């Protein structure tokens with residue numbers, strides 16, 4: 001699997017392609033390689049010259065393409081990610097820590113204890129301050145609102161059969177549906193969601209969940225090797 005970031009293509013509209021390429025043999029082979037990579041001790045990846053800690057079974061931003069894609073899109077498009085910011089499903093913390101700015105009140109949350117420990121260690125290594133917590137989506141964030149909620153979710157509509165697949169798989173889009181159902185209760189006035197979507201996702205869950213929002217696609221990319229399309233979506237409550 002390439003660690004090169006996918007090229008970002010700006011798109012003007014909010015329409016997803018009508019022909020939605022369903023996962024084929026290239027996708028499944030790529031997924032199997034990804035799971036095998038994640039299950040092993042992972043190679044280093046650096047952020048601003050600092051080596052990050054990414055233990056086994058925590059999503060690796062140098063192996064999976066979607067974290068860099070999301071960070072590159074958000075940095076390139078400068079949508080103004082500031083104030084109270086939530087990096088949900090933070091994994092190693094790569095996304096939130098890449099976007100960290102002085103004055104930002106950053107919260108990073110993940111359901112996986114290994115991810116939470118990895119993010120805490122990476123904050124320490126980078127000398128940054130932020131709040132880190134274990135939470136199943138917004139469960140530990142009741143009553144809290146954010147100016148930006150960022151989520152690079154598990155993309156593949158597949159049953160979780162291995163620990164590493166908690167970071168990669170969302171059977172029937174149930175996590176995505178819950179996320180889109182709950183997220184608008186956690187947005188401040190003018191707050192925005194930024195999340196990664198893909199043709200690997202359950203299309204019904206994505207389009208159904210987005211029906212409660214106004215949204216546009218701010219970046220898109222296609223990886224021919226794995227037949228995966230990725231989009232970065234910016235959404236506000238309708």
Ligand SMILES: C[S@@+](CC[C@H](N)C(=O)[O-])C[C@H]1O[C@@H](n2cnc3c(N)ncnc32)[C@H](O)[C@@H]1O
Pocket residue numbers: 059060061066067068088089090091092093094095109110111112115135136137152153154155166167168175
């Ligand atoms: C694709 S990985 C992204 C990790 C990191 N944000 C990045 O981009 O490098 C998805 C993350 O979502 C987390 N996750 C899965 N289910 C979750 C849930 N119910 N609540 C919170 N986080 C969850 C996984 O543990 C994993 O760290």
